[in-house]
Amino acid sequence: DAKTTQPPSMDCAEGRAANLPCNHSTISGNEYVYxxxxxxxxxxxYIIHGLKNNETNEMASLIIxxxxxSSTLIxxxxxxxxxxxxxxxxxxxxxxxxxxxxxxLGTSLAVNP
Amino acid sequence: DAxxxxxxxxxxxxxxxxxxxxxxPISGHNSLFWxxxxxxxxxxxxxxxxxxxxxxxxxxxxDRFSAKMPNASFSTLKxxxxxxxxxxxYFCASSSRGGTTDTQYFGPGTRLTVL
Numbered sequence: 001d002a003k004t005t006q007p008p009s010m011d012c013a014e015g016r017a018a019n020l021p022c023n024h025s026t027i028s029g030n031e032y033v034y035x036x037x038x039x040x041x042x043x044x045x046y047i048i049h050g051l052k053n054n055e056t057n058e059m060a061s062l063i064i065x066x067x068x069x070s071s072t073l074i075x076x077x078x079x080x081x082x083x084x085x086x087x088x089x090x091x092x093x094x095x096x097x098x099x100x101x102x103x104x105l106g107t108s109l110a111v112n113p
Numbered sequence: 114d115a116x117x118x119x120x121x122x123x124x125x126x127x128x129x130x131x132x133x134x135x136x137x138p139i140s141g142h143n144s145l146f147w148x149x150x151x152x153x154x155x156x157x158x159x160x161x162x163x164x165x166x167x168x169x170x171x172x173x174x175x176d177r178f179s180a181k182m183p184n185a186s187f188s189t190l191k192x193x194x195x196x197x198x199x200x201x202x203y204f205c206a207s208s209s210r211g212g213t214t215d216t217q218y219f220g221p222g223t224r225l226t227v228l
Binding site: 036042043044045046049087100101102103104105106 | 117155156157158161169204206216217218219220221222
């Protein structure tokens, strides 16, 4: 079962910041938080990941709370092309052959004009 | 880089027929994953390979499903015989073992319809 909880859907106005929350209260100390998104009719796409510190890349920012029990993905200036399902995933660091990601149902983000 | 390549993109077949889905991972990646996605069950991992060796096939629904990876650049997922409940989008993904974490790169998927 997925170790994360996300709201099923969210709306955002085009040009505004989209803040997508994720709860992972049972996360262990060495587990990473990954975010992927899936645009309609496409395969999932990696966005960002983090362990303890906040992270930023060209796509988004990831804010992880100090206790690591929740995180927020921030799309600073949402566009219509950001409409997608966003998945928050918790996974351990690569240990031996364990490469599995457990996917939940994600948050369906609708960016409105 | 061409990314993960899957074929066919769409497949329509009749119940009882054999279906073979194909995947070419990104060159240099040594892990390959097969997923199935439906509205009811979301994205499910079926099987994954490391260095062409199947590591975890616990997600394969039943004996009708089989997967092979004869070399680092090719994998197949076969369903025989197919059933209507196998209708889904099947994704292949690959990743590299470099670094401390790994990112999975997904193909465009194969939409399978079993009549």
